[in-house]
Amino acid sequence: MNAEPPEEKAASEAEAGAMPEKRAGSRAAGGNSLQGFGRPSVYHAAVVIFLEFFAWGLLTTSMLTVLHETFPQHTFLMNGLIQGVKGLLSFLSAPLIGALSDVWGRKPFLLGTVFFTCFPIPLMRISPWWYFAMISISGVFSVTFSVIFAYVADVTQEHERSTAYGWVSATFAASLVSSPAIGAYLSASYGDSLVVLVATVVALLDICFILLAVPESLPEKMRPLSWGARISWKQADPFAVIGFGSVKIAAFIAMVGILSIVAQTVFLTSLMRALGNKNTVLLGLGFQMFQLAWYGFGSQAWMMWAAGIVAAVSSITFPAVSTLVSQNAESNQQGVAQGIITGIRGLCNGLGPALYGFIFYMFHVELTELEPELISNNAALQVQGTIFPAPNFNPVMDAELLGGALQGFGCDKDLLIDILTQRCNTQRLLIAEAYLGAFGRDLVGDLKEKLSNHFKDVMVGLMYPPPSYDAHELWHAMKGAGTDENCLTDILASRTDREIFQMREAYYLQYSRDLQEDIYSETSGHFRDMLVSLVQGTREEGYADPATATQDAMVTRPVPRAAVAPLSGSPGLRCYWAAWVFQVLWQACQQRTGEHKTLLQVMLCNKSCQQLGLVFQEFQNISGQDIVDAINECYEGYFRELLVAIVLCVRDKPAYFAYRLYTAIHDLGFHNKTVIRILISRSEIDLMSIRKRYKERYGKSLFHDIKNFASGHYEKALLAICAGDTDDY
Numbered sequence: 001m002n003a004e005p006p007e008e009k010a011a012s013e014a015e016a017g018a019m020p021e022k023r024a025g026s027r028a029a030g031g032n033s034l035q036g037f038g039r040p041s042v043y044h045a046a047v048v049i050f051l052e053f054f055a056w057g058l059l060t061t062s063m064l065t066v067l068h069e070t071f072p073q074h075t076f077l078m079n080g081l082i083q084g085v086k087g088l089l090s091f092l093s094a095p096l097i098g099a100l101s102d103v104w105g106r107k108p109f110l111l112g113t114v115f116f117t118c119f120p121i122p123l124m125r126i127s128p129w130w131y132f133a134m135i136s137i138s139g140v141f142s143v144t145f146s147v148i149f150a151y152v153a154d155v156t157q158e159h160e161r162s163t164a165y166g167w168v169s170a171t172f173a174a175s176l177v178s179s180p181a182i183g184a185y186l187s188a189s190y191g192d193s194l195v196v197l198v199a200t201v202v203a204l205l206d207i208c209f210i211l212l213a214v215p216e217s218l219p220e221k222m223r224p225l226s227w228g229a230r231i232s233w234k235q236a237d238p239f240a241v242i243g244f245g246s247v248k249i250a251a252f253i254a255m256v257g258i259l260s261i262v263a264q265t266v267f268l269t270s271l272m273r274a275l276g277n278k279n280t281v282l283l284g285l286g287f288q289m290f291q292l293a294w295y296g297f298g299s300q301a302w303m304m305w306a307a308g309i310v311a312a313v314s315s316i317t318f319p320a321v322s323t324l325v326s327q328n329a330e331s332n333q334q335g336v337a338q339g340i341i342t343g344i345r346g347l348c349n350g351l352g353p354a355l356y357g358f359i360f361y362m363f364h365v366e367l368t369e370l371e372p373e374l375i376s377n378n379a380a381l382q383v384q385g386t387i388f389p390a391p392n393f394n395p396v397m398d399a400e401l402l403g404g405a406l407q408g409f410g411c412d413k414d415l416l417i418d419i420l421t422q423r424c425n426t427q428r429l430l431i432a433e434a435y436l437g438a439f440g441r442d443l444v445g446d447l448k449e450k451l452s453n454h455f456k457d458v459m460v461g462l463m464y465p466p467p468s469y470d471a472h473e474l475w476h477a478m479k480g481a482g483t484d485e486n487c488l489t490d491i492l493a494s495r496t497d498r499e500i501f502q503m504r505e506a507y508y509l510q511y512s513r514d515l516q517e518d519i520y521s522e523t524s525g526h527f528r529d530m531l532v533s534l535v536q537g538t539r540e541e542g543y544a545d546p547a548t549a550t551q552d553a554m555v556t557r558p559v560p561r562a563a564v565a566p567l568s569g570s571p572g573l574r575c576y577w578a579a580w581v582f583q584v585l586w587q588a589c590q591q592r593t594g595e596h597k598t599l600l601q602v603m604l605c606n607k608s609c610q611q612l613g614l615v616f617q618e619f620q621n622i623s624g625q626d627i628v629d630a631i632n633e634c635y636e637g638y639f640r641e642l643l644v645a646i647v648l649c650v651r652d653k654p655a656y657f658a659y660r661l662y663t664a665i666h667d668l669g670f671h672n673k674t675v676i677r678i679l680i681s682r683s684e685i686d687l688m689s690i691r692k693r694y695k696e697r698y699g700k701s702l703f704h705d706i707k708n709f710a711s712g713h714y715e716k717a718l719l720a721i722c723a724g725d726t727d728d729y
Contacts, residue, residue: 040155040217042164045148046171048214051206052114052144053172055121057179058199062192066128085136097146105218106151111210113144118203125196153326154217163272165319165326166264173260173315181254255305259312268316277324284317384654385684386691386723389424398423399434402443411450413713420462421720424684428463454672455714458721461680467502470495471510473677474503478522485527485638486674488519490660491681492534493645494653500537526601527639533605540608604646612650654689655697657682661690662698662705670709679721691722 101109120134148168156164186195271280291310398419405412420428435443444463451459464472470491477484495503507515519531604612616627623630631643648656657678664674682690694702706718 037213038215040151040215042152042155042167044214045151045168048110048114048206048210049144049148049168050171050175051202051209052118053175054179055118055199055202055206057175058183058186058195058202059121059124060180061184061187062124062195066124066131066192089137101147101150101218105216106147106154107210107214107216109147110144110151110214111207113147114203114206114210117144118200118206121203122196122200125193149322149326151217158326163265163269165322166268166316169315169319170261170264173256173258173264173312178254256308256312259309260315263313263316264319267313268319271316272320272323277320280320281317281324284314284320287311287314288317290314384686384689385682386687386721387421387424387683389427390422393423393427393430395427395430395434396438398431399438399443402431402435403439406446406450413451413455414716416447416451416459417713417717417720420459421717425462425465429465432463453714454676455712455717457672457676458680458714458717461676462721465506466681466684467499467506468510469681470499470503471507471515473681474507474515474518475511478518483522484673485523486641487677488523488531489638489642489645490657490674490677492531493642494649494656497537497539500535504535504537525637525639527637527642529598530601530605530639530642533601536605538606540606540611600643604643609650612647616647616651652693654686655693657686657690658693658697658702661694661702665705665709675706675718679718683721687722 097109097113120131123131123134149165152164152168183195183199186198268280271283275283287310291307291314401415402419405415419431423431432443435441444460447459447463448456461469461472473487474491477487491503492500504515507513516532516535519535520528523531603615607615619625619627619630628644628647631640631647635643645656648659661675661678664671664678668674678690679687691702703719703722706722707715710718
């Protein structure tokens with residue numbers, strides 16, 4: 001037995017003071033201490049990474065939808081906070097988990113990191129709030145790469161590691177080649193529930209694979225005798241170790257994934273041999289800066305695809321850095337070394353979304369529109385508009401055509417109609433940006449200058465984002481002498497909490513005034529109080545049990561005897577709250593108290609639409625009278641019209657707007673502002689449903705009545721928005 005050199009002996013003695021007690025012998029992993037199939041290899045690591053990220057890749061489309069539906073008002077900000085917390089926790093935990101794997105082995109921590117990283121997946125359908133909360137917390141364990149790269153370092157020689165890391169990183173890219181496309185297809189065909197189920201099964205398969213098939217890679221002599229052995233916290237010290245739509249999105253991810261596989265295998269190996277490790281890292285960083293700049297300044301679709309190619313090439317950076325770190329770390333510190341790299345990566349992956357989420361929040365950028373294929377199936381069924389995103393959209397070409405149409409003394413109004421009424425609002429905003437870049441002028445300003453009368457109102461109105469258009473209409477309804485109470489009623493009685501919130505922000509940005517304060521100063525009485533309550537946007541969402549609410553209401557406001565008689569025989573607690581509503585209206589008709597208006601205001605402005613619908617039905621069952629008829633008997637003026645508008649919007653919003661259009665066309669001698677406002681604001685939401693209700697209730701089509709009362713290019717623009725069928729002509 002050869003004598004140990006003095007330097008090595010001293011080093012080993014120093015190490016013994018810092019490391020836990022180790023087993024004697026040098027038996028390699030894969031023996032009988034921990035089960036698994038075969039000897040530990042890069043292939044085991046590759047399968048683990050592939051299955052984990054394949055499961056998450058399936059959820060690409062569904063996650064975007066759930067995120068937007070859960071946080072509709074601040075989607076980007078909440079995404080940034082979630083990813084920021086996750087990244088920070090990953091940064092803090094990755095070195096520690098890596099250090100623990102250096103002592104107790106890789107397999108237990110592979111099992112733990114994969115399990116806790118994938119744990120939130122089934123929660124997506126069970127409870128979205130818990131899902132996003134668990135994603136944030138899972139950052140503590142979302143460091144699989146640090147343990148995997150340490151695993152690879154255990155089973156490879158130094159000269160093999162760059163290629164091995166490249167293969168593992170390429171496997172990660174390969175998992176994203178097909179999984180987003182498969183997830184999008186399953187979501188569109190069978191719903192998000194099946195996607196979540198498949199992703200959960202894949203995650204469970206990964207856990208079973210680690211548990212049953214992955215052998216331990218850390219040599220047994222480097223592991224402690226027991227799990228109770230002490231670990232030196234110096235091992236976790238970083239300074240001690242190192243001085244478009246879903247189809248196109250899926251296709252883009254697949255392309256980048258395939259090219260990343262090529263870059264991290266063939267390209268990376270060749271570069272490491274030709275340039276060396278350090279120069280390869282520098283080259284990868286150069287490609288990363290180039291692709292980020294390309295993304296930032298790109299304005300056309302082909303530029304995004306080209307930037308994706310550069311991004312794929314830049315993917316060589318992470319395996320190259322991991323190789324460089326691995327070569328400069330001791331064999332018993334591979335886990336903590338890779339943990340530091342993964343932790344820094346996780347921190348950046350968290351801080352990036354947190355930063356851009358905050359920036360988007362500061363500049364009021366929100367995910368207010370999703371293309372139809374990105375909307376959940378139930379929501380997609382509710383979209384019954386007449387204007388949709390135009391296929392093969394080219395904003396630069398449209399901007400150039402509009403520029404030509406607006407040049408000179410004349411104006412090609414037909415071309416304006418053809419373009420602006422056949423593009424969705426998002427596309428029109430992109431056209432405005434391209435127009436400014438091409439001609440240095442504001443498109444809305446040119447439209448105002450070249451057009452006139454009601455045709456100008458239509459064309460300019462189409463260029464506003466929906467919240468800004470509502471704010472614009474409210475401002476003009478209250479400015480100057482007199483107030484357009486019908487406009488206030490139409491908008492505030494029909495908008496959701498999210499729409500009201502965005503409308504208030506747009507109002508302040510456009511006019512530097514508070515919408516609630518303006519409403520308070522320009523209106524009066526109970527009508528004003530009702531509008532102020534509505535503009536606060538405090539309506540409950542979803543279904544609430546009426547029995548619970550009504551029991552509390554009945555304790556504080558018992559029903560008078562005169563109002564109790566109609567309640568005899570009403571079954572169960574479901575009618576209690578309806579009885580309270582009946583009491584409020586009964587007091588109004590008898591003029592016995594002044595509190596009834598306030599009580600009704602609280603109910604109609606704060607309760608969910610589902611709950612109100614139930615109450616309206618129960619009210620009719622109890623009293624034998626429709627609640628609209630009761631309101632018409634008990635109230636008067638604009639307050640009565642506002643109450644009726646809320647009730648009708650709760651019951652059937654398209655029917656309400658059909659009624660308002662019919663009134664504006666026939667009873668008011670074609671009230672242009674009302675017709676224009678409703679057609680533009682509902683064109684991408686439910687104008688098709690409004691058309692159907694209009695024809696069902698009034699016998700003639702909306703298209704027919706507009707054609708009879710309007711004329712010229714103004715008529716053509718309204719008819720283009722209305723988008724009549726052949727039967728309507």
